[in-house]
Amino acid sequence: MKAKIILHLDMNSYFASVEQQANPFLRNKPVAVCAYLSPRGTIIASSAEAKAKGVRVGVGVEQAKLLEPKTIFVENEPAKYRCVTKRIFAIMAEYSDKLEPYSIDEAFLELGEWVKDFKQAEAIGLEIKKRIFNEVGEYLKCSIGISYTKFLAKFAGDIAPKNGLLIISPDNLETHLNRELTEAWGIGRAMSVRLRLMGIATLAELKAADPIILKRWLGIYGYYLWCNVNGREITVINRGARPPKSIGHSYCLAKRTREKNYLRTVLAKLCEKTGRRLRNLELEGKSATLYLQYMNGGHLTKTIHAADGFFTTQEFLAPLYDFITDQELEGAVRMMALTLTKLSPVTEQLGLFKNRLKIKNASRAMDKINNRFGEYTVTSGLLFDTEHIARDRVGFRKTVSFEE
Numbered sequence: 001m002k003a004k005i006i007l008h009l010d011m012n013s014y015f016a017s018v019e020q021q022a023n024p025f026l027r028n029k030p031v032a033v034c035a036y037l038s039p040r041g042t043i044i045a046s047s048a049e050a051k052a053k054g055v056r057v058g059v060g061v062e063q064a065k066l067l068e069p070k071t072i073f074v075e076n077e078p079a080k081y082r083c084v085t086k087r088i089f090a091i092m093a094e095y096s097d098k099l100e101p102y103s104i105d106e107a108f109l110e111l112g113e114w115v116k117d118f119k120q121a122e123a124i125g126l127e128i129k130k131r132i133f134n135e136v137g138e139y140l141k142c143s144i145g146i147s148y149t150k151f152l153a154k155f156a157g158d159i160a161p162k163n164g165l166l167i168i169s170p171d172n173l174e175t176h177l178n179r180e181l182t183e184a185w186g187i188g189r190a191m192s193v194r195l196r197l198m199g200i201a202t203l204a205e206l207k208a209a210d211p212i213i214l215k216r217w218l219g220i221y222g223y224y225l226w227c228n229v230n231g232r233e234i235t236v237i238n239r240g241a242r243p244p245k246s247i248g249h250s251y252c253l254a255k256r257t258r259e260k261n262y263l264r265t266v267l268a269k270l271c272e273k274t275g276r277r278l279r280n281l282e283l284e285g286k287s288a289t290l291y292l293q294y295m296n297g298g299h300l301t302k303t304i305h306a307a308d309g310f311f312t313t314q315e316f317l318a319p320l321y322d323f324i325t326d327q328e329l330e331g332a333v334r335m336m337a338l339t340l341t342k343l344s345p346v347t348e349q350l351g352l353f354k355n356r357l358k359i360k361n362a363s364r365a366m367d368k369i370n371n372r373f374g375e376y377t378v379t380s381g382l383l384f385d386t387e388h389i390a391r392d393r394v395g396f397r398k399t400v401s402f403e404e
């Protein structure tokens with residue numbers, strides 16, 4: 001079967017361009033389209049002239065005035081944009097009946113059997129651009145990506161220069177993948193963090209990764225991502241990434257012992273490692289289970305719960321630390337494991353604890369410092385007596401409610 005050729009079209013600064021097209025007075029000027037014209041409104045599209053001054057999507061009206069006092073604010077008119085979109089998509093539909101609108105200013109077009117190669121597809125792309133210019137309006141510019149899968153066509157369109165056209169073929173695919181993970185369609189910040197944890201930092205590295213390992217770590221979505229960057233067409237691309245079911249760590253102790261001080265030190269390290277992973281993934285867990293394995297093969301487990309979710313290390317370290325302190329041990333311990341379960345994306349809602357948001361942010365800040373300057377540069381007050389682990393300490397303890 002002949003390989004498919006897919007064209008992706010994305011209008012540039014769409015709503016603002018339509019406004020500039022409709023009203024000559026707005027041309028060559030910084031224009032910002034807002035959902036509402038009130039001072040608390042937010043910008044949903046801005047012209048190239050406004051973007052150059054930092055007036056971008058998501059900026060508030062008040063701030064936009066500070067960035068560029070000459071900004072002209074226009075309230076959005078969806079009916080107007082839909083009308084122009086219809087005309088653009090009608091032009092595209094003349095080249096193939098396989099047109100899939102993706103949003104108000106983006107669409108995929110699968111070119112038919114008669115298009116022999118990328119060169120011919122490029123000619124069609126340029127013709128579509130020219131026709132939009134001539135038949136819809138000279139202020140309407142677009143980026144076009146052409147490739148052999150839907151994902152790569154959109155990726156080409158996304159990385160193409162504004163008002164440009166980019167072809168990604170099997171021959172030049174590699175040269176375009178030396179980019180940040182988040183530049184690819186379908187890889188958000190959380191997914192990029194998870195990939196980084198696996199040692200994958202660029203799209204080229206994702207392409208070279210082992211798909212079986214990706215699937216094991218990230219589920220089927222990991223396999224889809226690999227297919228995407230390897231130019232394999234997949235049918236399901238709209239599934240969101242799911243958080244892992246559990247996060248855990250374990251240590252086989254260097255010293256088999258029932259000595260409480262030593263065990264608490266290992267526990268603190270275990271909790272910190274697990275907590276760091278939890279926070280990196282922006283997750284919180286409602287349960288934490290500690291598992292101690294004795295030399296003789298027996299074991300001891302303890303599960304604690306937090307209705308509000310565990311996020312900072314202290315929240316699960318403190319109760320488990322007390323548990324080890326109070327617990328009668330049956331023998332020397334050889335292995336210790338900690339698992340956090342009932343995971344969900346972290347919420348910034350203030351629950352029972354008014355200071356929780358502050359504590360979460362402090363915990364993130366501690367992680368950042370430790371990531372930068374090495375483990376345990378800043379650490380919990382609970383590690384106070386564990387000199388060999390804690391080099392420097394900033395006391396930081398909070399009380400957490402937990403149910404048995």
Ligand SMILES: [Mg+2]
Nearest residue numbers: 010011012105
């Ligand atoms: Mg666009």
